[in-house]
Amino acid sequence: xxxYEGVIGLExxxxxxxxxxxxxxxxxxxxxSAEPNTAVCPVCLGMPGVxxxxxxxxxELGLRxxxxxxxxxxxxxxxxxKSYFYPDLPKGYQIxxxxxxxxxxxxxxxxxxxGSVRRVRIRxxxxxxxxxxxxxxxxxxxxxxxxxxxxxxxxVTEADLRSAEEAEAYARKLRAILQYLGVNxxxxxxxxxxxxxxxxxxxxxxxxLRTRTEVKNLNSIRSLARATAYEIERQIAIYxxxxxxxxxxxxxxxxxxxxxxxxxxxxxxxxxxxPEPDLPVLEISREWVEQVRAGLPELPDAKRExxxxxxxxxxYDASLLVADRAVADYYEAALAAGGDPKQVANYLTxxxxxxxxxxxxxxxxxxxxxxxxxxxxxxxxxxxxxxxxHGVAKKLLxxxxxxxxxxxxxxxxxxxxxxxxxxxxxxxxxQVLVDHPDEVTRYLAGEEKLLQFLMGAAMRALRGQGDPAVxxxxxxxxxxxxxxx
Amino acid sequence: xxxxxxxxxxxDRLRAGAITALDLTRACLDHIRAVDPQVRAFLxxxxxxxxxAAEAADRRLAQGDDAPLLGIxxxxxxxxxxxxxxxxxxxxxxxxxxxxxxATALERLFAAGAIMLGKTNTDEFAMGSSTENSGYVVTxxxxxxxxxPGGSSGGSAAAVAARMAPGAxxxxxxxxxRQPAALCGVSAIKPSYGRVSRYGLIAFASSLDQxxxxxxxxxxxxxxxxxMAGHDPKDSTSVPDEPPDYTxxxxxxxxxxxxxxxxxxxxxxxxxxxxxxxxxxIEQFAALGADVREISLPHTRYGIxxxxxxxxxxxxxxxxxxxxxxxxxxxxxxxxxxxxxVTRGQGFGPExxxxxxxxxxxxSAGYYDAYYLKAQKVxxxxxxxxxxxxxxxxxxxxxxxxxxxxxxxxxxxxxxQMYLADIFTLTPSLAGVPAACVxxxxxxxxxxxxxxxxxxxxxxxxxxxxxxxxxxxxxWHTRKPQIAESS
Numbered sequence: 001x002x003x004y005e006g007v008i009g010l011e012x013x014x015x016x017x018x019x020x021x022x023x024x025x026x027x028x029x030x031x032x033s034a035e036p037n038t039a040v041c042p043v044c045l046g047m048p049g050v051x052x053x054x055x056x057x058x059x060e061l062g063l064r065x066x067x068x069x070x071x072x073x074x075x076x077x078x079x080x081x082k083s084y085f086y087p088d089l090p091k092g093y094q095i096x097x098x099x100x101x102x103x104x105x106x107x108x109x110x111x112x113x114x115g116s117v118r119r120v121r122i123r124x125x126x127x128x129x130x131x132x133x134x135x136x137x138x139x140x141x142x143x144x145x146x147x148x149x150x151x152x153x154x155x156v157t158e159a160d161l162r163s164a165e166e167a168e169a170y171a172r173k174l175r176a177i178l179q180y181l182g183v184n185x186x187x188x189x190x191x192x193x194x195x196x197x198x199x200x201x202x203x204x205x206x207x208x209l210r211t212r213t214e215v216k217n218l219n220s221i222r223s224l225a226r227a228t229a230y231e232i233e234r235q236i237a238i239y240x241x242x243x244x245x246x247x248x249x250x251x252x253x254x255x256x257x258x259x260x261x262x263x264x265x266x267x268x269x270x271x272x273x274x275p276e277p278d279l280p281v282l283e284i285s286r287e288w289v290e291q292v293r294a295g296l297p298e299l300p301d302a303k304r305e306x307x308x309x310x311x312x313x314x315x316y317d318a319s320l321l322v323a324d325r326a327v328a329d330y331y332e333a334a335l336a337a338g339g340d341p342k343q344v345a346n347y348l349t350x351x352x353x354x355x356x357x358x359x360x361x362x363x364x365x366x367x368x369x370x371x372x373x374x375x376x377x378x379x380x381x382x383x384x385x386x387x388x389x390h391g392v393a394k395k396l397l398x399x400x401x402x403x404x405x406x407x408x409x410x411x412x413x414x415x416x417x418x419x420x421x422x423x424x425x426x427x428x429x430x431q432v433l434v435d436h437p438d439e440v441t442r443y444l445a446g447e448e449k450l451l452q453f454l455m456g457a458a459m460r461a462l463r464g465q466g467d468p469a470v471x472x473x474x475x476x477x478x479x480x481x482x483x484x485x
Numbered sequence: 486x487x488x489x490x491x492x493x494x495x496x497d498r499l500r501a502g503a504i505t506a507l508d509l510t511r512a513c514l515d516h517i518r519a520v521d522p523q524v525r526a527f528l529x530x531x532x533x534x535x536x537x538a539a540e541a542a543d544r545r546l547a548q549g550d551d552a553p554l555l556g557i558x559x560x561x562x563x564x565x566x567x568x569x570x571x572x573x574x575x576x577x578x579x580x581x582x583x584x585x586x587x588a589t590a591l592e593r594l595f596a597a598g599a600i601m602l603g604k605t606n607t608d609e610f611a612m613g614s615s616t617e618n619s620g621y622v623v624t625x626x627x628x629x630x631x632x633x634p635g636g637s638s639g640g641s642a643a644a645v646a647a648r649m650a651p652g653a654x655x656x657x658x659x660x661x662x663r664q665p666a667a668l669c670g671v672s673a674i675k676p677s678y679g680r681v682s683r684y685g686l687i688a689f690a691s692s693l694d695q696x697x698x699x700x701x702x703x704x705x706x707x708x709x710x711x712x713m714a715g716h717d718p719k720d721s722t723s724v725p726d727e728p729p730d731y732t733x734x735x736x737x738x739x740x741x742x743x744x745x746x747x748x749x750x751x752x753x754x755x756x757x758x759x760x761x762x763x764x765x766x767i768e769q770f771a772a773l774g775a776d777v778r779e780i781s782l783p784h785t786r787y788g789i790x791x792x793x794x795x796x797x798x799x800x801x802x803x804x805x806x807x808x809x810x811x812x813x814x815x816x817x818x819x820x821x822x823x824x825x826x827v828t829r830g831q832g833f834g835p836e837x838x839x840x841x842x843x844x845x846x847x848x849s850a851g852y853y854d855a856y857y858l859k860a861q862k863v864x865x866x867x868x869x870x871x872x873x874x875x876x877x878x879x880x881x882x883x884x885x886x887x888x889x890x891x892x893x894x895x896x897x898x899x900x901x902q903m904y905l906a907d908i909f910t911l912t913p914s915l916a917g918v919p920a921a922c923v924x925x926x927x928x929x930x931x932x933x934x935x936x937x938x939x940x941x942x943x944x945x946x947x948x949x950x951x952x953x954x955x956x957x958x959x960x961w962h963t964r965k966p967q968i969a970e971s972s
Contacts (some may be wrong), residue, residue: 042584042586043512045586045811046806046811047586047806047811047812048566048572048574048579048582048584048687048688048806048807049564049565049566049572049584049586049588049683049684049685049687049688050586050685050719051683051684051719051721051722052721053718053719053720053721054721060768081802083801083802083805084847085805085808085825087808087810087821089810090806090810091805091806092804092805092806092808093802093805094804094817140820143810268850269580270849270850272801272802272845272848272849272850272853273848274798274799274848274853274857277690277691277692277722277799278688278691278721278722279721279722280721280722313613337786477914479935
């Protein structure tokens with residue numbers, strides 16, 4: 001039987017978080033919520049006689065990405081017109097870049113599940129303007145041009161990815177970098193980040209390139225992974241049954257979890273690119289590049305190394321913490337509030353992530369949970385200072401996650417502090433032994449496993465607040481005393 | 486008659502209080518009413534706004550305001566957008582379109598006190614050399630109503646020639662200011678590419694389009710250009726340098742000026758009367774002390790080929806926005822693609838469609854390298870021809886057109902013959918250099934002949950100085966067509 005592998009390249013479109021649009025002064029608004037056609041002007045409406053003026057900030061944000069992806073920045077850029085007719089494209093052409101993009105020949109390293117590292121080559125990073133949005137109704141379509149002209153960065157890889165897992169790892173890493181750079185929120189559900197894989201398969205060991213399909217309509221990284229896996233299997237099944245894959249643009253059907261043909265490509269689209277005569281060639285000075293480079297923030301890989309080196313975290317934990325900028329920010333805020341690095345990391349990657357998963361909340365949404373980093377730090381301190389023990393802390397954490405609040409005040413108000421007083425614990429244990437004469441007798445007769453039962457009963461009676469070490473010692477003492485009787 | 490005053494004369498009298506802006510504007514409007522039913526230079530006369538603006542100008546004049554064009558009425562080519570006033574670009578596809586913004590060049594003229602009389606006829610989207618391609622009306626040459634005024638700024642040229650306005654604005658992509666100026670016997674300048682903002686100029690070919698000025702003298706054109714020129718933050722291709730004072734550059738002195746006469750511009754097919762008049766004008770420069778010499782612009786003959794690849798290519802993209810979705814008439818048919826096709830099929834005239842198809846073809850995969858890219862390379866050679874020539878000379882003199890005004894309908898079915906009407910004006914446009922046109926004689930039919938004066942990039946001052954010096958010693962520009970006498 002032939003073993004296949006995927007041959008996958010990703011094309012990512014990221015809206016840049018500038019205040020104004022790419023070629024006019026209109027504000028960039030949330031196009032999923034703003035009143036349609038309110039952030040528009042003659043320029044982004046493509047009215048006659050108007051001209052584009054380049055937003056320098058968009059170029060700068062694009063340069064950040066190019067540099068973070070280890071690209072070469074050519075000394076000059078040229079914008080080009082990409083022509084096609086569609087009502088969401090007011091000018092009948094999109095101002096994009098073609099022969100002379102902003103950044104070329106970069107790479108991004110991703111961690112694979114087996115612990116190895118793969119370098120994914122970045123072919124190009126270029127600037128363009130976004131289109132508007134169409135809403136199709138029965139017999140007519142509505143055009144909203146709020147999004148038309150919003151700066152967009154297109155990031156294209158070589159076909160270096162071999163599986164859905166790799167595509168997912170790349171997408172997560174790239175999204176994290178965009179977030180770290182402050183150029184994009186990473187919110188795929190709002191369409192500000194759009195990821196489209198092109199996929200083909202081939203027998204492992206071969207270097208042929210077979211017919212590929214392009215998948216659109218992916219509104220989360222999970223969808224990307226599922227759609228890619230589905231498409232790889234679909235293509236393998238076609239080849240295994242002696243068929244041929246048809247070149248096409250597919251749409252991912254989230255509800256049915258399948259890909260479906262949107263458009264079959266008979267021939268290559270002809271966009272009739274030519275240099276945009278309304279914009280002069282954009283020269284990018286070496287000084288500008290170095291200035292942008294110097295202003296880059298600490299990126300995920302560097303942060304992970306620092307967490308390992310300075311905080312003594314495992315590579316696994318550090319990787320989890322840096323994978324989303326929001327998580328890294330949360331973690332560092334908790335450290336700044338005095339939390340122990342390893343303990344905070346344990347709670348964060350353990351119980352807090354578990355709660356977020358239960359809730360279906362994305363990790364980059366951690367900033368919105370009720371449990372603040374300061375509260376987490378305080379909770380960790382309560383454990384370390386012996387005020388509460390771990391079991392209580394875990395319960396408290398769930399409560400703080402759900403309701404918020406100050407752990408110190410909560411412990412005080414509800415008397416959750418750990419009970420270490422031997423007299424009080426001893427009295428409770430005595431009562432437990434009296435309440436369970438049968439178990440005591442059997443234990444004394446040699447059924448040793450019942451010790452755990454009695455221990456549990458004692459801890460329950462202490463409402464979980466007893467210091468387990470003290471409870472265990474006192475219980476052993478009391479039982480020994482009975483045996484001696 | 487007030488309408489006989491040149492722009493400069495009118496300005497001086499307005500400042501001296503000898504005439505009022507209202508009288509001058511009324512005189513122009515009356516003359517338009519009398520003459521334009523025959524000439525058809527205007528698509529729209531904005532009488533009410535013009536009279537209001539004239540009254541405002543008179544108030545400012547009374548207060549001693551010395552804005553450079555205070556009270557001067559102008560005719561404006563209808564490819565320049567005017568806020569609140571219909572702007573059609575001569576096309577049915579923009580019928581009823583009222584832009585919410587005014588072209589930067591016009592804003593500057595209005596701020597300097599100029600008054601708009603109305604919007605003038607043009608070949609549709611400035612594509613043409615006769616104004617016959619207008620989607621609305623055919624403008625006639627004031628010197629012979631059976632002949633074309635040239636184009637595409639034929640309405641503006643005819644308006645100035647017939648004394649309906651002392652000055653006018655046109656746009657020039659491959660000769661659309663200079664060629665109608667030659668055919669109508671008026672003066673005009675197309676500035677260097679980048680000198681005047683294109684914001685609000687409805688684009689034909691973005692790398693070539695420039696706004697130019699018409700007047701009865703080149704000194705009048707200098708006054709208009711001086712107000713329009715300069716960087717505009719809304720046009721990234723407008724140059725940042727501060728333009729010089731063009732009127733001050735008019736010294737009348739061309740002594741020692743190095744004048745080049747390119748042998749490639751005196752070719753077979755040029756009308757003998759045109760060549761005679763242009764040669765005589767060159768003699769005149771020599772008589773004024775200029776140093777006249779023959780030069781070569783070796784790639785001249787490729788100009789027409791290069792132009793008719795690059796300009797339609799850019800036009801094919803520029804005109805894609807006219808789809809009826811956001812403005813302009815929309816065909817009432819079902820379905821998105823049918824709506825596109827019928828809207829554009831009905832809205833555009835045949836010449837516009839021809840150029841969209843030419844340009845689309847030149848940019849298509851498989852043809853791009855052979856056509857568009859090759860044309861760009863030859864364009865560079867043409868530009869280098871001029872750079873080379875301007876190391877040796879200060880200005881270049883050529884005929885503006887190979888012939889005088891042709892008959893209406895004569896070339897409309899032969900696009901190639903029509904394209905050849907611009908053969909001498911194309912290469913300066915491709916090179917982005919400034920070029921003026923001044924009247925330099927008449928042919929046997931009494932039709933005006935134009936002399937083209939080409940200068941180095943951004944040296945409009947020398948072009949204007951040369952043309953003005955010539956006009957100081959000649960009177961061709963003072964002749965007026967019969968029709969201008971009516972009313």
